[in-house]
Amino acid sequence: MIIQTFGITKRYKNITAVNHIDLSIEEGKIFGLLGPNGAGKTTLLSMLATLIPPTEGTAKVNGYDIRKEPGKVRASIGMVFQTPSSDEILTGRENLYLHALLYGVPKEEREKRIEDVLELVDLADRANDLVKTYSGGMRRRLELARGLLHRPKILFLDEPTLGLDPQTRQHIWDYIKRLSKEQGVTIIITTHYMEEADSLCDRVAIIDYGEIKALDSPSMLKMKVGKSMIKARVESPNLDYIRGLPYVIKAEAKDGTVTIILSEAGAHIQEILCNLGNVSFVELREPTLNDVFLQITGKEMRVESAEGWAEVYARAGSR
Amino acid sequence: MGRGVCEGWFKMSDLWGIYALWYREAKVFLREKSRLVSSTVNPLIWLVAFGGGLGASISIGGAGYQAFIFPGVLMLVVLFTTIFFGLYVVWDKKIDFFKEVLVSPLKRTSIFVGKMLGGCTDGLIQSGIIILFGPLFGINYTAYSLGLVILFVLLLAMGTTSLGLAIGSQMTSFEGFGLVQSFVILPLFFLSGALYPIDNLPAWLSWITYANPLTYIVDGMRGALLGESSFPIVLDLGVAAAYVAVLVAIGTFAFKKMT
Structure with missing residues (x-):
């Protein structure tokens, strides 16, 4: 070490x-x-x-x-x-x-x-x-x-x-x-x-x-979150049914968007979409570290602008 | 990694580090030509306008008033150049190359020495330019007088850079610059006999003047250049050396405490 x-x-x-x-x-x-x-x-x-x-x-x-x-x-x-x-x-x-x-x-x-x-x-x-x-x-x-x-x-x-x-x-x-x-x-x-x-x-x-x-x-961290992720916009999601599926790790609804974390999406997306409700938008993706961060800390990572740094440069220039 | 052999208090690597700091200051100083020009023009205005103007109606010193204040103006140049050089650590601390220096293996004492030598170089170059103008104002140099004046300039520069570095290392913003100018530089300068003889001062003023170490430095330079002095040259040199010793000690200490 x-x-x-x-x-x-x-x-x-x-x-x-x-x-x-x-x-x-x-x-x-x-x-x-x-x-x-x-x-x-x-x-x-x-x-x-x-x-x-x-x-x-x-x-x-x-x-x-x-x-x-x-x-x-x-x-x-x-x-x-x-x-x-x-x-x-x-x-x-x-x-x-x-x-x-x-x-x-x-x-x-x-x-x-x-x-x-x-x-x-x-x-x-x-x-x-x-x-x-x-x-x-x-x-x-x-x-x-x-x-x-x-x-x-x-x-x-x-x-x-x-x-x-x-x-x-x-x-x-x-x-x-x-x-x-x-x-x-x-x-x-x-x-x-x-x-x-x-x-x-x-x-x-x-x-x-x-x-x-x-x-x-990074890959292990993402694995902990789940292998795949489905984000979908659904009017009144049937969350209880989804949660009951054996390959679903977690399912949450927030502001009309449902986030489902599952062990493998490819084989199961059909079943989920059929049972979820009236889906108007769907996104299937691998989890990112952002999702890891979100799950661990319960919040989005605050995104900082580059202004702090630009300011330092501006000051440096005014010497 | 070769760390070099021990040489007295400083390792070889420390000497290279000190050289690095000096090299940087010298480069920056020579590259910023506008600074060099403005700080040359300033004292010349003093000599020509103030010395010439006031000298027309009063007679002080055997060689004329311009020659009389020449050592004082020389001191003014060194004083301003070196104290502001020192104060700039405030800036350096925030940004720049100095942060890099602080994270290097170099000792704080070495950093201080490198910076101080940088300030001395600035002071010497700057005053050197003014010295060249000396004959225009009635100053005639001999090898002895020139050597002695340069020695006084060097001591003054060492002490005053240290003073600036000591203050600058403890400051956190530029806002203190005005205070330093009002409470340090101007009193030190005006109460030193740079512009008037100190033999006939009222008692209260003479005490302050006698307590000001710069009085002895101006007196020494005037003694060397014009042969007119109020104190023996040995006393002047002694005070100048003490001025350096005390301020270098304070500066080193302040650098160790600097965060």
């Missing part, structure tokens, strides 16, 4: 941001912390990165205690922040050079490593331009590159695709997957995008109000 937390807790004046979390993360995997904004993901990550001290409990990162050996922890990790943190007035290459100095990358290796990571994130041709002129996606890529420069065993990515358009997001996902595969880095990401956790992570912890509500691989 490359990361282990022991009852790690962070309390602020009025709220408990992280509440006694015990977590083990395997080496070489992509691990996701999924939850709505304010769930405590970033706080947990910041504690693991030794940026803020825990109120209670502790954690071991790469075998080092975050309280006792913060220096060694920092040397083992790379971190990509939620808010942009490269220097706009410097070029991409200069940012990387500074990072190499800060992390004590040996002199004879600096050049080569910088070239390597630039290549890895496809920024080699823009390396000598000021970061000011980069797009949001390029900045993220630069920060990914920077996080890798000192060859950390663990890479923390805090909302790596926040505020990016879908196409750029897909690109970043591809980079992250490649990093994990080619470099064998353990990657911990926080996200509130369900698809991101689903597409990237080997294991996902669903976190809400500072606690872990579920922890498994």
Whole structure:
């Protein structure tokens, strides 16, 4: 286990941001912390990165205690922040050079490593331009590159695709997957995008109000909800009959929409539709992590706009 | 990962880290040309307009009023450049490259030293430009006077950057900038004898002036450049060194406490 937390807790004046979390993360995997904004993901990550001290409990990162050996922890990790943190007035290459100095990358290796990571994130041709002129996606890529420069065993990515358009997001996902595969880095990401956790992570912890509500691989999490899902708009559904069917796990009606979770839809959809009532609309699909989240926490995940991030950029520009 | 050998208090990796911080500050400073220009024009206006205007109707100092206030204006440049450089950590803390620095394995003390050297470089470059204009205002340099003035500028820059960093590291927003200007920079400057001789001051003013460490720094520079000084040069240097020592200590402490 490359990361282990022991009852790690962070309390602020009025709220408990992280509440006694015990977590083990395997080496070489992509691990996701999924939850709505304010769930405590970033706080947990910041504690693991030794940026803020825990109120209670502790954690071991790469075998080092975050309280006792913060220096060694920092040397083992790379971190990509939620808010942009490269220097706009410097070029991409200069940012990387500074990072190499800060992390004590040996002199004879600096050049080569910088070239390597630039290549890895496809920024080699823009390396000598000021970061000011980069797009949001390029900045993220630069920060990914920077996080890798000192060859950390663990890479923390805090909302790596926040505020990016879908196409750029897909690109970043591809980079992250490649990093994990080619470099064998353990990657911990926080996200509130369900698809991101689903597409990237080997294991996902669903976190809400500072606690872990579920922890498994995305497919296992979805299996727990059920294999298939039928959503139908029905005027007066015959729910009791549906619930009595042997392959139906759960059936609920809310605002005129019926949600039925069942072990296998294909073979049974005919029977369900015939007995459900006057169906005006029907949708058959596999459950998503959103459904998992909904079932575990009893609420939809609040969808955040990218404004928070855009604001930070706006402020950065007004320096 | 090669962590380097131990070198006194700092490891090799710390020295590289300090170099990294300095390198960044120097690059940024040289790249923001507008800042460089505006902070050069400002003191020249002081010298030409204030020095020339007031100098026309009063006679202070053997070499003329412009020459008399030249050390004071030099100090003004360093004071403003370095204290605001320090205060900018408020900004750095929120965003930018600095957050990245805080998560790096670098010690807080090294971060402080790197930042301070960055501020000193700014101060030295900025004052260097003004020094070049010196002969226009009746200043004649010798190797000795130039060396001594640069030494005073360096000490002043070290101390004042530390002061700015100490205050900035504890601030959470830019709102305190005006307060620092009103209660720190302007009193330090106007109560230092930068613009008037301190020998004939009323008692209450002279006590405040004597308690201001910058008084001795201006006096030292004036002694070096014009041969007119109120205190022995050794005392001036001693006070300047103490100014640096105290503020570096405070700044280091403040950086360790910074969140």
